[in-house]
Amino acid sequence: MSDDARFEDGADRPLKLRAEDAEDVQVISSLVQDAVFPVGEMKWRPKQRRFALLLNRFRWEDATRKRQRDRAYERARAVLAFDDVMTVSTQGVDRTDGEVVMSLMSVHWQPGEDGAGRFELVLAGDGAIALEVECVNVTLQDVTQAYVAPSGNMPTHPE
Template structure:
């Protein structure tokens, strides 16, 4: 399977990235807000939903957002760099056009809110896929 490389400039594009990142897992230490560069980035192991039966696959991927004005988290333990988060969805709450808030919702109720000038996101696979016997399962 070829590596994925997507960009998002509007809510419909962001929905596609969200679908590909559903059930991606990452550690808090793999998430960065670069305030000076106005950039938010993370590295995650995304689940490849294209595989319909075991063995399932995951692949390392990078997700970044540009033009970020502010990043805030709720119910995420800051400083617990080894804590694992499971991404459920990425959504966009419009503000004054074209600004708004990108919401990254995690299993267990945690979330990260990115206040952005506009949607400008990129998702890119970073390496080969590997097999996993586990199908994602979580409390929503």
């Protein structure tokens, strides 16, 4: 057996990641899959050119270890922020009721010219958020300690 360190041996630490290219976006997308957030926690700041979500993300990076040790699955509150945003549009999102809870399924990057492009945040139930941006400039940062997932289950997706 090797003495090399493994991810599973590390301490539970809050995530703090930055995406600057398409591969980085895929990593962040995998970590925010099945995150939930009330519509009221979706903020667009045009003067700062920033769009952010305060979400409750499932801790996918720890799910295998929790399953192996028969421990409770966890979530953490996190901020997913997009900078250098020029425009924001939504589809299937009722912004009049800030308590409606949305579920984020994935984040897609569609490159354009000169580093600009479009992010599409795909929501459960045919909703979407589109962000026209000057470049890939995304951060994901946990802002609380992990807590036991209220459902006690790992999210699943029927085929």
